[in-house]
Amino acid sequence: MPGGSLIERYAVHLPVSQRTPRLTLGEGATPLVRAAALERETGIPEVWLKVEGQNPTGSFKDRGMVVAVAKAVEAGARVVLCASTGNTAASAAAYAARAGLACTVVLPAGQVAEGKLAQAIAHGARIVAVRGPFDAALSVVRDLASAGEATLVNSVNPHRIEGQKTAAFEICETLGDAPDALFIPVGNAGNITAYWRGFVEAARSGMARQRPRMYGYQAAGAAPLVGGAPVPQPETFATAIRIGNPASWSGAIAARDESGGAIDAVTDAEIRDAYAFAARCEGIFCEPASAASIAGLRKRARGGGLRDVRRVVCVLTGNGMKDPESARSLAGPIPEVDATIDAVRRALA
Numbered sequence: 001m002p003g004g005s006l007i008e009r010y011a012v013h014l015p016v017s018q019r020t021p022r023l024t025l026g027e028g029a030t031p032l033v034r035a036a037a038l039e040r041e042t043g044i045p046e047v048w049l050k051v052e053g054q055n056p057t058g059s060f061k062d063r064g065m066v067v068a069v070a071k072a073v074e075a076g077a078r079v080v081l082c083a084s085t086g087n088t089a090a091s092a093a094a095y096a097a098r099a100g101l102a103c104t105v106v107l108p109a110g111q112v113a114e115g116k117l118a119q120a121i122a123h124g125a126r127i128v129a130v131r132g133p134f135d136a137a138l139s140v141v142r143d144l145a146s147a148g149e150a151t152l153v154n155s156v157n158p159h160r161i162e163g164q165k166t167a168a169f170e171i172c173e174t175l176g177d178a179p180d181a182l183f184i185p186v187g188n189a190g191n192i193t194a195y196w197r198g199f200v201e202a203a204r205s206g207m208a209r210q211r212p213r214m215y216g217y218q219a220a221g222a223a224p225l226v227g228g229a230p231v232p233q234p235e236t237f238a239t240a241i242r243i244g245n246p247a248s249w250s251g252a253i254a255a256r257d258e259s260g261g262a263i264d265a266v267t268d269a270e271i272r273d274a275y276a277f278a279a280r281c282e283g284i285f286c287e288p289a290s291a292a293s294i295a296g297l298r299k300r301a302r303g304g305g306l307r308d309v310r311r312v313v314c315v316l317t318g319n320g321m322k323d324p325e326s327a328r329s330l331a332g333p334i335p336e337v338d339a340t341i342d343a344v345r346r347a348l349a
């Protein structure tokens with residue numbers, strides 16, 4: 001992997017030229033890990049997890065952000081701007097700091113995991129919280145950007161989607177082909193759009209022989225693509241996908257229909273269970289939203305919808321350490337006792 005730079009590695013597939021700065025924090029080239037416990041449970045011969053939480057700021061957003069910020073620098077921008085449920089803000093703030101740009105983030109008040117907020121603060125972003133869901137924050141930053149106040153780096157910026165499609169290339173390179181099916185969480189729907197574009201291009205350029213069926217999963221309380229209409233008050237503990245009106249709506253529908261896949265909902269209980277299962281049975285600590293892909297795989301396998309499938313990939317979009325509060329809620333209080341062998345034994349009994 002030359003230099004650990006995603007832009008350098010995939011330059012021929014990206015909208016970059018010699019003039020585009022080779023900005024990098026070592027993004028991409030994330031592990032694809034075999035999931036033995038999920039194979040046993042589902043009966044699918046091969047289940048793989050794409051561990052996107054291993055990106056520099058702990059989520060897949062870095063793939064798109066490195067391209068979006070590099071292009072902003074190339075165009076002479078001084079400020080980048082985004083709305084975010086947390087990970088876009090963390091990524092934008094880090095790459096802006098790296099590139100010497102200012103960064104402004106607008107967050108839905110009270111709905112951002114603690115670790116993500118810490119990242120945006122540490123990287124020096126200017127932060128404003130607005131009352132309302134993510135969709136209201138996105139609407140505000142779109143207006144600010146069209147007033148010429150900064151370069152918008154949400155996934156409505158086409159460079160984001162271009163960068164994010166590289167994850168599909170990596171999967172094809174590692175497996176020697178595309179999987180039969182891909183399971184992915186869906187919030188604003190940029191990532192499912194990007195993966196589908198990546199798989200289509202991989203098949204066209206000989207990187208893969210086939211294209212996967214795309215299975216996108218929304219949280220039941222925030223499932224506009226499943227219900228077919230925007231959700232004004234989206235609700236789920238998986239805050240990264242707490243989105244009621246996805247910007248890449250049509251991209252998600254195209255990915256579903258062109259691939260012969262589906263977009264479905266999983267309940268918060270199913271997401272929470274998959275989140276704990278990944279950590280306890282596969283050793284992979286992802287964030288709640290990421291586990292929607294595993295919850296979706298389990299639901300579809302249970303329903304008998306995957307009998308013809310041999311090899312699947314679940315995308316684990318972000319790192320569990322970003323959201324300590326959700327992890328903490330998986331267990332009761334930690335006993336505090338005297339520092340004696342008897343007291344510790346009693347507490348463990």
Ligand SMILES: *Cc1c(COP(=O)(O)O)cnc(C)c1O
Nearest residue numbers: 087187188189190191240317318
């Ligand atoms: C952004 C994000 C998603 C949703 O991706 P979209 O492109 O908005 O559909 C899922 N999981 C995590 C951890 C995210 O940060």
